[in-house]
Amino acid sequence: MIKRLIPGKRLSMATIHGGLVYLAGQVPDDLTVGVEAQAKQVLDKIDALLAEAGTDKASILTATVWLPNIADFAAFNTAWDAWVPAGASPARACVEARLANPSIRVEIAAIAAIP
Amino acid sequence: MIKRLIPGKRLSMATIHGGLVYLAGQVPDDLTVGVEAQAKQVLDKIDALLAEAGTDKASILTATVWLPNIADFAAFNTAWDAWVPAGASPARACVEARLANPSIRVEIAAIAAIP
């Protein structure tokens, strides 16, 4: 059985199955701010979805990060590094990709375990 | 034990393990048509692979969509939205990426549960 969080017509924000939660690509709501502030919004959304799924960021297994401008790599990592729990960092890949809206400067998808 | 669908020298079109099926990036065969028609071909291929694995699109946990031209986002979604089952949408990320053949306008990978 699959449970879905914030299910929509196009996609669900998360699917839960077999003790894992699969997060859809999360994007910020306020696109008027810089990449670091956008990253904080995305990480907040991830925290909220993981909480709703009964888990948290220390249980993320792998994350994929897309930056439309790879020159934002260092600024993005400032937000990311402050957010990752000590001793519980996930696997990660971070690559450049243009996104649906040119004002979005970061999108993150992830898979996490549910304890 | 891992079961493979359409195993090739370079890749298998799908691998099955632990009640999940992992689909390789699916691309259309007829590259002479537009992105919406290409998307339909890709979604048909996904349906066929999922059927062979003993599951279907209502059990997709997460999908990754690559469009070489993000301006195709709306046209792609026309095909996608018509295909997603009501109440059973997967997690999804859709980003821009050039693909192996410049005539391919959409590629989709996915992970699905097998009931």
Added chain:
Amino acid sequence: MIKRLIPGKRLSMATIHGGLVYLAGQVPDDLTVGVEAQAKQVLDKIDALLAEAGTDKASILTATVWLPNIADFAAFNTAWDAWVPAGASPARACVEARLANPSIRVEIAAIAAIP
């Protein structure tokens, strides 16, 4: 419980959970060589991480390959095809994406089963 390989502040090179190992995007160390030689370095790193996780390349379920120059597709595949075990190829997607360092010509992430 999640086990991590080469855990760092930013990311772990691999996470292990539920009989699967999730590899972070692996990149080469020697960036002075061409894409085929860079690919061999990446595949060697994958072999080493999988060995540390108690598995090997024949148990890879899915891999994602990013090439900053999709024109490297054929050269990359020369290394890849020589490495994939006969009869045990994974699902795979290979797309273009610029990476954190412009001298990196290939990055690969993967999920593998642990027998």
